Amino acid sequence: MKVLIVDDDPSFLEISKTFLEVFHNIPSDTVGSAKEALNMLEKDSYDxxxxxxxxxxxxxxxxxxxxxxxxxxxxxxxxxxxGEELMHQAIQSGANSFMLKTSDPKTQYLELSKQIWKVTTKSTNIGPNF
Structure with a gap:
């Protein structure tokens, strides 16, 4: 399993990578912009x-x-x-899941890790997993 995390906040990227890798055994690469992510997706594949x-x-x-x-x-x-008002737009655009960031990192990354495993184990990967 390999995850690509895209966020313009460097400290958030660092925390995300640490929590996912150390506490949830989910390897990840991080990038600070969608443009960088597009470049990564041309070179590598992610789950x-x-x-x-x-x-x-x-x-x-x-x-x-x-x-x-x-x-x-x-x-x-x-x-x-x-806010959650983006959820409908995310679904229509092809997102498999939508999560809100919270102020509790331990709970937030536990839920994120569950969502990561859920979307990767879904056999068809079609449609949202909300």
Whole structure:
């Protein structure tokens, strides 16, 4: 299993990588923008993409639409601090799951790890896993 985490906050990337790898045994690569993520996806394959929404130049929904237009069907989790009003838009754009960031890292990453395993073990990987 290998996860690509996309977020413009370097400290969030570091914390995410640490929690997923150390506490949940989920290896991950991190990048600070959707553009960097697109470059990574050209070179490597991932089992799951976890992306923030609120990023400069290309937000998480635009990133998701871009990879789906490129026929990249890697399971996608929109992991954001922006409200639940984005959930419908994420589903319509092809997200497999949607999660809100919380102030409790231990609980947040436990739930994220569960979502990662859920979207990777789903046999068809079609449709959302909310």
């Amino acid at each position: 799951v993409i976890v992306s923030d929404y609120d990023m400069p130049v290309m937000n998480g929904i635009m990133f998701l639409k871009t990879i789906r237009n490129k026929k990249i069907n890697t399971p996608f989790i929109l992991f954001t601090g922006v």
